[in-house]
Amino acid sequence: MADLRALFSSNNPPVADEAFTNRERQWDVVAAALEQHLRHIGGPGFDVEDLEAPRTNVLVFHGVGGIGKTTLSRKIEAALTPSGDRPAQWGAPSWTERLLPIRIDLARSASAGSDFERVILTIRLALAGTPGRPLPAFDVALRQYWEHTHPGEPLDEYMRRTGLMGRFATALPQQLQTAVGEAAALLQLPGGAAAGQVAGALVQGLRERRERARALAGCSHAAGLLEATPDLEALSYYPHLLAWELSRLPAKHQVTPVVLLDTFEDTADRHRDAERLLQRLVYLMPNVLFVISGRSRLGWADPALHGQLDWTGPAAWPGLSPAAASGGRQHLIGDLSPEDCDDHLARRLVQDGEPLIGPGIRAQITARSHGLPLHLDLAVARFLEIRRTRTPELADFDCSFPALVARTLSDLTPQERHVLRSVSLLDAFDLNLATRAAGLDQQAPARRLTERPLVTENPYALWPYHLHGAIRTALRDDRTEDHWTPGDWHRAAGRALAALGEQWTAATGSAPSRMLLVACLRQGLRLARDHRLTDLGWLTDAAHAYTDDSVWEPLAPAAGGPGTGGGGQDATVGAGGDGTGLQTAADALAELLTAIARRQHENRARTAERLTAVLDTGLLDAELTTLALYYRAKAHKDLGRTPESRTGMQQVADAGGRLAPKAHRGLANLDRISGDFPAALAAVPTLGWKGRHHRVAGDIHWPHADLDRAITSFEAARAEAEHHDAPGERAIAQVRLALVVSFADPARASDELDLAHQYLAPLDQRATLLLAHIAALAKDAGHPDVPGRAHTLRREITDAGLPWLIRVLEIGLAFHHAVRDEHQDLNETVDRLHSLTGNGDFAYFTDIAAAMGGLPHLPRPTVRWLDGHERVRERWHALVTTRRARLDAWS
Incomplete structure (x- = not known):
């Protein structure tokens, strides 16, 4: 459509063009990613069994709801199908390899388990029509899973009930049964053997390196997968078998699946259970390209998700990192991206073959538009209006447009206008919040407003509604x-x-x-x-x-x-x-x-x-x-x-008040730090839960090497935190428990540390995390890598400004040197501790370090032990002796 305003803007009008595109950029992204994927998996260095190589087999399109992600996903599926309808403007593909698009809408199921089953079955169902070599190892594993998890329920009946029907729906159950039968025959099992029996025989054959078994499943991880309990967890690892078997198809039958996972946001939950399963699928099938569409960016490259997902960080997913270069694999659709805004403005008004709107003004308009097309149109109109009398300047576009508000408000009722202005104060809202903020008694005006296109809904958010950014900004200048x-x-x-x-x-x-x-x-x-x-x-x-x-x-x-x-x-x-x-x-x-x-x-x-x-x-x-x-x-x-x-x-x-218990705890801790253990212990009964009495008691007992009492105290602290639903305090108690156990029982300490890191994963507790690393050093005392790890940890603690942790670190290092009988290193550690505790804080750490190695050392006069200096020395030295004996037994 011609831009008549531009045409009649002057006697020498610029060339005006409607520059909005029809997802050509998204198709270019898909085509480029697919070409790169085909080159990568066809290269001599590609190994489908390499579990450490970075994954580049995922492409993400994200944007707000209702903006066309599902339509784009369907268009891509059609474009990759040989007989599909590819939009003419997308152009012809440059590759010749055979592709198999498999589109899966994740919004159709309600639970992580059934959803993931459907994903696996859909992929296998699509491959059921692929000629060439069968997929015996995966089929045996899948059949074993089905018999174990769905006893008595035929697979074809399940597919019919869940809507998993298609061209090859009748072929898949038969193919799975055929694979089990052929494997049983090859392994010389009696006819009618169950999938579990076949899997067991196949595992035994693989362990014994029999040729027949290796012909069925030569994947190096096949035995481990087949002998695992065939539950949902095992199912999530079976795609590794499928990827291996796809890579072994004869050249004339090779096919590259392209799996399109739509509505990915429906997998999200607090614990990321469904997302974890799907991430394994993507990671374990590096020869399959996954095109994921959802409301949000994928956070897999975020190291903060470590522990919630199996593979995290930019090393595992270089294309998903926000810092990825222009070849990044996450792309926003919906309101125009900044690049699309600039492209639109550059192409909208052209004179003598050059953009009439300069780059500086285009950048200003883009920033103020929040990607809203209407804002861009108004900015173009403003540019033409100003150009009639003078040259437009950058400052002319550091504004919102009253016309934007006027158009927005034009078809709203007075009550809806009132609600709109009220919710513009909020980043997000629900009906009740909008109604209360507007001072109304009925929710109807707020409900009607949320049905307008200027309000975006995210049903998974705490407050599901928010206004478009450009609208919120414009309302300031109403x-x-x-x-x-x-x-x-x-x-x-x-x-x-x-x-x-x-x-x-x-x-x-x-x-x-x-x-x-x-x-x-x-x-x-x-x-x-x-x-x-x-x-x-x-x-x-x-x-x-x-x-x-x-x-x-x-x-x-x-x-x-x-x-x-x-x-x-x-x-x-x-x-x-x-x-x-x-x-x-x-x-x-x-x-x-x-x-x-x-x-x-x-x-x-x-x-x-x-x-x-x-x-x-x-x-x-x-x-x-x-x-x-x-x-x-x-x-x-x-x-x-x-x-x-x-x-x-x-x-x-x-001052009393709600913080008084915490302050009393702080004073008790300061008594302990100064070495006045009796005074600290006397305060414990007065502290209660709010003063974290159990934790304070544990902190008093462990410097005495009275580890049984310390462990009991920290276990009680953890239990009390769980009772009060206090995950932060629970993590603190668990890390202290792991620290104490690390000196006495390395095997148990590993389990306690694993639990500690699970508790810490969703939190932001730097000091507690560093203390957990110190506990790991104490657990590993006697191993040669401890000093190097301690050096790195000392630098992190120093950067954090937590000198008290340096002293605890030195205790862990002293334990290591004492266990290894490294007198010179231990003496140096004692000297460092003596210097670090010169002001009297943690002075007893010097006594403890010396006691570990049986070194002569005069006790600090400022330290008041609960049961005498000599008994403390004996207990710490006994822990060292026990660790030495354990290490000697292991060696």
């Missing part, structure tokens, strides 16, 4: 007849803040949700700060709840909201954390919580500075001031500033 005054925005912000508080408060009365707490805090802090709300109300309680369990999700709210003139970009509150940017109590609270959370990623000295800056503003009330004092005192403790820490803890304890 100049329509019924636009809001600053007072209207301020009152609406107060209503939205109260509504968030009501949601969180209602949830805490029944089933507390950490996700809801963090989400409410993020939105609430931004509202209170950007609109200068003076009554923080529920935010104070939420701040304490946030800090209670040591999980530390990031909280820095986005800067700027409607009516504030802010840019809407994520920003840490405060001007560099020095307090100069803090003007309101909300500013100070946001910076306080950010500093507390960021201490997991910053040196503790930086944390102390930021908290001091917050306290110096005087903006916090008494209750929040004690929160800042307490965490500054904790930072001082971690830094070895014992007097400052004791002063802060005493201030918080004297």
Whole structure:
């Protein structure tokens, strides 16, 4: 369609073009990825059994719901089918290899197990029509799984019931049974043998290296897969057999499957169970190209998912990393990407063969549009209007368009307009939140608004609805007849803040949700700060709840909201954390919580500075001031500033209130650190759960080598944390338990450390994670690689600003040298500890290190042991002797 506005814009109009494309770019991406995949698997160095090579066999298209991902997936399937209908603008493919597109919509099932079964059966069903060599090893394994997991249920009946019917639906059950029968005959088993019997005989034959067995399943991992319990976990590894057998097809029958997994977001759940199974499928079939479409990017290249998925990080998935170059394998569809916006603007107006809109202005328009096509059209119209009288400048497009708001509001009822402005204050919302923020009694206007195309829905999110970014930005500059005054925005912000508080408060009365707490805090802090709300109300309680369990999700709210003139970009509150940017109590609270959370990623000295800056503003009330004092005192403790820490803890304890138990625990810990164990132990009965009494007791007993009592204490601490649904405290107790066990029982310590890392995986606890690494060193004491690992760990601890952990590390290293009877190294370690504990903190560590090797050492006079210095020496030396005997037995 011609752009008539451009045509009539001047006596010398530019050439105008409708530049939107019909997914040509996405097809180019698919074609390039497929060509690269075919070259890779056809190369001499490709080995389908290589389990360590980076995986490049996945391509991801992601975007908001309803934007055309499913349509694109179907178009790709058709384009790869020899007789399929390929859009003319996509062009002819350049490859000649035979492809087998297999499209699977993951939205059709409800559970991880049935969903994954359907995926495997669909792939095998598609291959049922592939001529050439059969797939005996995989078919035997699949038949064994079916007989074990679905006893008495015929496979063809299951496929009919679940809708897995197709061209080869009747052939697949027969092929599986034929594979079992032929394998039984080749292995000389009686007729009618069950798949489990055939698998057992095949495993035995492979173990004995019989030619007949190896002819059936020569894959090096076949025996291990076939002898595993044929459950869902084993099924997720069977694709390795399928990939191996596909790679062995004769040249004239070779086929390259292209599996299109659509609606991938339907696999997501809290524990990533379904995603883990599908990731194995992709990883174990490197000769198959997977094209995945869903609402979100795949996070497989994120190392933070280690422990939740089997293979994570950019080394395993180089194309999925956000840092991947132009050849990256994750592509946004939906609203136009920045590149598509720029391409559209460059091609929309052309004069003398060159783009009329320069690159600087195109970049400005693109950034302000949030990919919204309407914004681009309005920007082009503005460019033509300005061009009539002067040359357009960059500043002309640092704006939103009232026309965008006018068009958006034109067909809305007055109530819907009111709700729209109210929810523009929120990053996301549900019907109840939208209704409360608007101050209405009925949800109907909010429900009608959510049905408009300007609201995007993600049914899997905590709050399912959010406004398009360009619309939210434009509402700040609303100049329509019924636009809001600053007072209207301020009152609406107060209503939205109260509504968030009501949601969180209602949830805490029944089933507390950490996700809801963090989400409410993020939105609430931004509202209170950007609109200068003076009554923080529920935010104070939420701040304490946030800090209670040591999980530390990031909280820095986005800067700027409607009516504030802010840019809407994520920003840490405060001007560099020095307090100069803090003007309101909300500013100070946001910076306080950010500093507390960021201490997991910053040196503790930086944390102390930021908290001091917050306290110096005087903006916090008494209750929040004690929160800042307490965490500054904790930072001082971690830094070895014992007097400052004791002063802060005493201030918080004297103030009473909800943090007093934690402050009393802090004082007890400081007594222990200074070596006054009787005083620390005397405080334990007064601490209770809030003061973490069991953990404090364990920390007192393990320096005495009284490991049975320490283990009992930490087990009790873990159990109590589980009872109170406190995953952060549970992880802390578990790591301390693993540390104690590491000195006494390396075999059990391995299990305890595995459990500790499972607990730590979803958390952000830097000090606790480093302590777990120290426990691993103690567990491995006597092995030659311990000093090298300790050197690396010492550097990480130093960077974190946690000198107290250096002393614990030295104890682990002393244990290693004592076990190996390395007197010189042990003496050097004792000397280092003597220097590190010169201020009296952890002075007893020097005594412990010397006792391990039986070295003569005068006990520090400041240390008051519970049962005498000599008994402590005997117990630590006995642990060394026991470890030596264990290592001698192993060698």
